[in-house]
Amino acid sequence: MDLDKVIRKVPDFPAKGILFYDITSVIGDPKAFSYCIDKMVELYGSKKIDAVAGVESRGFIFAAPFAEKMGIPLILVRKAGKLPGTTLKAAYNLEYGKAEVEVHVSDVPKGGNVLLIDDLLATGGTLEASTRLLTEGGARVENIFGVIGLPFLGYKEKLKGIDVTTLINYDSE
Amino acid sequence: MDLDKVIRKVPDFPAKGILFYDITSVIGDPKAFSYCIDKMVELYGSKKIDAVAGVESRGFIFAAPFAEKMGIPLILVRKAGKLPGTTLKAAYNLEYGKAEVEVHVSDVPKGGNVLLIDDLLATGGTLEASTRLLTEGGARVENIFGVIGLPFLGYKEKLKGIDVTTLINYDSE
Numbered sequence: 001m002d003l004d005k006v007i008r009k010v011p012d013f014p015a016k017g018i019l020f021y022d023i024t025s026v027i028g029d030p031k032a033f034s035y036c037i038d039k040m041v042e043l044y045g046s047k048k049i050d051a052v053a054g055v056e057s058r059g060f061i062f063a064a065p066f067a068e069k070m071g072i073p074l075i076l077v078r079k080a081g082k083l084p085g086t087t088l089k090a091a092y093n094l095e096y097g098k099a100e101v102e103v104h105v106s107d108v109p110k111g112g113n114v115l116l117i118d119d120l121l122a123t124g125g126t127l128e129a130s131t132r133l134l135t136e137g138g139a140r141v142e143n144i145f146g147v148i149g150l151p152f153l154g155y156k157e158k159l160k161g162i163d164v165t166t167l168i169n170y171d172s173e
Numbered sequence: 174m175d176l177d178k179v180i181r182k183v184p185d186f187p188a189k190g191i192l193f194y195d196i197t198s199v200i201g202d203p204k205a206f207s208y209c210i211d212k213m214v215e216l217y218g219s220k221k222i223d224a225v226a227g228v229e230s231r232g233f234i235f236a237a238p239f240a241e242k243m244g245i246p247l248i249l250v251r252k253a254g255k256l257p258g259t260t261l262k263a264a265y266n267l268e269y270g271k272a273e274v275e276v277h278v279s280d281v282p283k284g285g286n287v288l289l290i291d292d293l294l295a296t297g298g299t300l301e302a303s304t305r306l307l308t309e310g311g312a313r314v315e316n317i318f319g320v321i322g323l324p325f326l327g328y329k330e331k332l333k334g335i336d337v338t339t340l341i342n343y344d345s346e
Contacts, residue, residue: 074201
């Protein structure tokens with residue numbers, strides 16, 4: 001399937017000069033959505049994965065069907081203040097200021113392998129912070145998956161040492 | 174399956190005096206997660222549904238696997254400012270102030286039936302606003318699904334006229 005034909009590109013969102021790659025057109029097309037989930041099963045179905053972590057909130061959309069299909073626990077990596085239990089926190093830089101992600105301590109499989117999932121990989125900042133969280137909790141993040149990759153924004157350097165897979169990459173704006 | 178045994182209850186979250194019903198313990202248990210998705214297929218699999226709408230962000234977790242499994246388009250109902258395309262907006266009341274939800278105009282199936290999904294039904298405020306959005310876009314919301322219902326908070330009155338189904342209800346705090 002040619003995902004490029006399905007992914008909507010919206011200029012000047014969320015700010016002028018930025019081309020936004022929108023996955024709502026992918027999940028609105030059942031064949032394209034199933035293609036992504038099937039690809040994930042192909043990529044990771046035979047690997048030893050103890051938990052799937054989805055990054056709030058679009059990461060949930062791809063992490064949930066995969067976790068349910070594979071019968072693997074689903075962990076949420078959420079923005080600060082959303083998870084009710086005892087959490088680990090990690091900060092990451094935004095263009096202006098900082099933000100934090102959190103995970104429930106009790107959700108992290110100690111000594112286990114985690115597949116970390118987001119819809120789109122850009123600077124890798126959130127995913128790098130999420131990796132620190134899961135590592136601090138005692139797990140190994142050996143695989144990161146995103147439907148779309150924008151390597152010109154630097155995620156490959158930021159996530160060095162981790163096996164990162166995307167289904168389609170865009171090389172520049 | 175006795176979902177009550179799987180749902181974690183966290184006292185005093187997000188504020189003192191509130192008992193929080195947490196679905197992260199459900200999705201962390203593959204049998205419980207699959208039980209919920211299988212129940213959704215049982216409830217809605219034979220109904221004419223043209224799109225599944227998930228409410229940000231925990232609604233995505235149950236809407237996505239169901240939509241993918243059934244081969245039905247998945248629509249996102251998001252907080253204001255997150256969707257890049259042309260949107261419809263609807264406001265709802267919070268305890269203090271107001272908030273807005275949005276949906277892409279082009280995602281709403283004109284004249285179609287939508288199944289609206291969230292993890293937990295409480296006051297029904299977000300779901301009522303989401304229903305207005307989808308109706309304004311030309312669709313019919315005939316079914317609303319939540320894993321957990323807290324009817325003492327009023328969602329049944331707020332969503333009158335719509336068929337609302339939950340897998341487990343808690344009658345008071």
